[in-house]
Amino acid sequence: MTFHELLIGLIVVLLAAKLAGEAMERLGQTPVLGELLAGVVIGPGLLGLVREGDVLHALAELGVLILLFEVGLESDLARLLKAGPQATLVAVVGVVAPFAGGFALMHWLGHSGLVAVFVGATLTATSVGITARVLTDLGRLHDPAATVVLGAAVVDDILGLLILAVVTGIAATGGVSLGGLAWLGLKSVAFLVLAVLIALRGAPRLVGLIDRLQARGALLVSSLVFAFAAAAAAELIGLAAIIGAFAAGLILSRTELHTRIEDRVKPVADLLVPIFFVTVGMKVELSALNPLDDNARLGIALGLTVVAIASKLVAGLAVYHPGTRRWPVGVGMVPRGEVGLIFAGAGLAAGIVARDLYSTLVIVVMITTFVAPAWLKLLYRPVVATAVQ
């Protein structure tokens, strides 16, 4: 891709994102829904105006990373830790229920146990990007339900990591090493404990160092370097990069600099975050959604979608704190995003999940991703309305 093609691509992506986001905003929806739809329209599935080259892909990845860094910055570590047991319970239910539901449905339909395992695993993922963005747009990031969803997403990522190890282990060797699993779990928990410890002890010293820099842009660049380093460290032990970025934001959220950092990060996020959601939309193949194409596939897709949504709503029922609403927690965990596709992709690569089943899973993931923003907006409507009046 030449630089000229990149410029044209950026113009189309950003313009479509802003126009569709603006339209959704005026229709009373969240802008992210517009950005996703914009991606569907300009992507290869429909108009084919833009293809996602390496650079656009990298900008999108940096975008979601900076989004989670921003969410971490605006979070409250003390509240998140207090919500820890609650979030862990929600995450466990939100992993077990979809796995069991997906496994049972596929087994009942006569698929092999291995296929059913992969489908179940695909349904366990939670893509926190969508929910975090919607809650940010609605100004509800400090709602108790939001805290539970964010905490559960972190736990879910660790559980997902273990499930992925199990599932790919089964695919490769037919069995799983318990020692390897324990080591993976230990590394993940150690990463988070370390992040919390740095947040509580080291952050002021870090900030003292940053604060002494004089050159223009030093505050923004040094905090982004910190976020990138945490993301790279998370990736190194097998966690998602966004979990690392979220942890970096959490660490800096405890310092007095956090509002100034938020201020500088916002414009960078404004530019890069929409690129992420547009490229998510660009991955939708509308032709795969054609119901006339294959009735059986449509049936499986509908069945799995119902399982995918219902099982995450069940996770919301695991909320026991009296002040936390159950529905926003359940709906907040519905979007599977690209996280679910990683499981399905592993099954495809291992030759266990057939190509048409993979396409079906992509559709299910997409529906869950598109349904959540509008639903969350609806759930928060009365509260927002009174705030405006």
Place this chain on the structure above:
Amino acid sequence: MTFHELLIGLIVVLLAAKLAGEAMERLGQTPVLGELLAGVVIGPGLLGLVREGDVLHALAELGVLILLFEVGLESDLARLLKAGPQATLVAVVGVVAPFAGGFALMHWLGHSGLVAVFVGATLTATSVGITARVLTDLGRLHDPAATVVLGAAVVDDILGLLILAVVTGIAATGGVSLGGLAWLGLKSVAFLVLAVLIALRGAPRLVGLIDRLQARGALLVSSLVFAFAAAAAAELIGLAAIIGAFAAGLILSRTELHTRIEDRVKPVADLLVPIFFVTVGMKVELSALNPLDDNARLGIALGLTVVAIASKLVAGLAVYHPGTRRWPVGVGMVPRGEVGLIFAGAGLAAGIVARDLYSTLVIVVMITTFVAPAWLKLLYRPVVATAVQ
């Protein structure tokens, strides 16, 4: 390059840029010198920590584009137009003098006329990025000399375009089509006249439109889309993308929104601009600078460097406005940056410039690029000192 490699690359580039920039700042130099040196140190020529992949290259290009957009935003169109004749004279002298000097030296050394033409053409370029950045860092962007340098750089880009057409025409066919040249000149001038007309007439309407957008980030994204579109348009007619971005900034500088846009663009620039200057530094091959390697080449390099610097200082002598200092204008036009390398590269590709002469030209371009920041800082020192007292 995986996303993980990109993260590591960004961490190294940004960290090196900030540390070296900070060190230079404390030594009383401009940060850009530190960023250039950081690039030399981490680049393939020395430590080899980072290689410039597609993504880093694209981020760097976006960086210099946003820098020139920012400079345009902070410029004063009325003053720039008033300095037009003055800037044009400086640009013409700044193209004729280095061309004549480079041609004469190479001819005297016994090279063919065609080789001498390419070397002369390489020395005509002005890379406005370095000077714009230094003047911004020094807070001297509104100095009369800065206005002349910026205006001269725009004219120089058009002249450079015509020279490139002549030179590649000679390389390809042994002759030049006067009609083609006239068309190219016409397109360039039309682009700038159009930009000025839009600035004077259409900008308020454009801004009224932008101002009505409600979604978060709409102001930043729509102005960057405008800058990218202007850059793509400039590229389309053969001008440098940065000239388009500069024109876009100039257009928006006339509107009441310009301070709010500047505010939003700054953090994006803080992140991306250092990436550009570090990657410029990364292109230096230190081994090519080894004097023990080849005495004749060192002699040519020194001779061409003297010609390159002296001839642009001569351009400063073309300043006739009483209130405008001549030295900053001359020194401001010294850096050739990557613009000069395009000419040399065209000669290399055409098989006219030999590889060792090409390396020599790269060295000359690099010296002019490194010498200007420190020199400009020196020229502005007394003024800055009184301002501080």
